[in-house]
């Protein structure tokens with residue numbers, strides 16, 4: 001039941017922007033397969049006529065009114081940031097996008 | 099980046115059929131953001147309209163803005179869409195610092211509105227029905243500023259600065275079905291469609307609809323297929339096309355670029371591309387992610403949206419007249435020639451002219467004020483007419499005084515100048531500047547007599563048929579009366595005198 005190939009791991013790693021070494025690719029592929037297989041056993045317990053449920057509690061239409069509430073100050077907003085400059089969060093540049 | 103080779107537009111259209119698809123993002127003008135109470139305003143200091151929810155601090159929970167849902171439903175209804183009786187939000191997962199959560203809260207398989215249509219009229223009068231696939235709710239992302247390697251180091255010198263003020267601003271994304279059959283008009287149709295969406299959301303007042311501020315943004319999908327082929331060609335998605343002109347130019351460019359590749363036996367890479375208006379071309383971006391790569395799943399922190407029939411009908415009833423219908427009606431009511439009407443529309447002056455007419459001015463007079471004198475003044479002062487400090491009511495008041503013969507055209511322009519200079523209402527300006535047509539012919543006749551006395555040969559010349567000789571006397575009289583008389587009336591009186 002192996003669904004996760006080394007290529008899948010590489011692809012997922014690039015989507016998640018995680019640097020993964022070739023050794024790790026092999027290990028992760030094995031580990032992820034174990035997880036996927038474990039989750040797959042849940043399917044066995046479910047018969048075909050049960051719909052996928054995202055919200056088990058029957059509740060809908062919970063809204064807030066369109067009212068402005070106080071925001072953080074700039075200093076508060078940036079206080080947990082590893083790095084900042086010019087009132088903004090400073091992050092490593094990701095090229096070829098945006 | 100080097101410009102790619104292009105096929106001539108004519109050759110590309112000769113060989114291929116153009117298929118376009120448009121995704122328009124509309125930023126809603128709600129007071130607060132989509133999922134939190136931070137202000138939805140443009141131009142604040144960076145990271146001052148942010149809170150634990152929109153910068154994704156642990157433990158924070160979103161709550162849906164009712165007004166944003168209402169506006170989204172309204173947009174769906176305006177585009178003739180069906181409104182989903184139940185819909186959910188979904189997480190669109192991606193790793194990019196423009197959103198702090200590592201996902202965008204969006205809608206996936208249950209958009210709030212779907213299967214709509216809109217008629218788009220081209221310059222030639224030709225009408226295309228564009229089918230709408232869906233309109234869904236989502237949130238905008240923060241703004242990144244990329245800072246180059248200023249320290250001179252190649253590696254590690256570049257970074258980006260993030261402002262999350264825009265993160266969480268409500269967006270409605272409107273997606274068309276593939277649009278076929280526009281032929282060489284495809285670029286024009288694309289721009290006309292975006293213009294129509296912009297007009298609609300503006301008329302409905304659900305968005306500020308300023309493209310230059312990014313309130314309305316367009317991604318343009320373009321593909322070509324050999325004529326007669328059923329299967330769609332590989333498409334590219336050009337991002338960052340944020341003016342009507344860019345939409346038209348970007349679509350045209352992609353047609354020519356893809357045309358060259360295909361005509362030379364190449365294949366199109368499915369990718370996102372960026373439009374550079376300044377350089378007039380698109381450049382390759384990243385390969386387009388599959389929907390799978392976003393690993394959409396239902397947002398567990400938000401409950402489903404289930405608008406009641408009553409709410410939907412209430413919103414439908416409150417929709418304003420749609421801009422295209424309104425234009426048709428006004429053109430008929432006003433009886434303007436095609437060019438005159440288009441001038442008003444293109445200058446975005448329909449509201450002003452309509453309000454001036456409503457306040458009692460004749461349509462032609464109202465049009466002339468706004469597209470003529472007022473446009474000229476605005477232009478000279480580097481303003482847009484809409485920003486001049488004169489109201490349609492004031493323009494109508496001034497026009498009524500002209501119609502009643504109380505103001506000459508020249509004096510009316512003086513009154514306008516006074517109003518614009520902040521001297522008060524037209525009546526106050528008239529009072530202050532002493533602008534009143536002298537209606538008492540006594541004073542006028544006295545001035546004419548005086549002028550004729552100093553130019554005794556004029557009456558004789560007029561009697562000999564040289565009517566233009568009256569001009570010199572009219573000039574002298576106007577001067578003597580400081581312009582506060584109607585030149586036509588002066589002329590009339592002189593001719594009357596000559597005929598005696």
Ligand SMILES: [Zn+2]
Nearest residue numbers: 134136149152
């Ligand atoms: Zn917030």
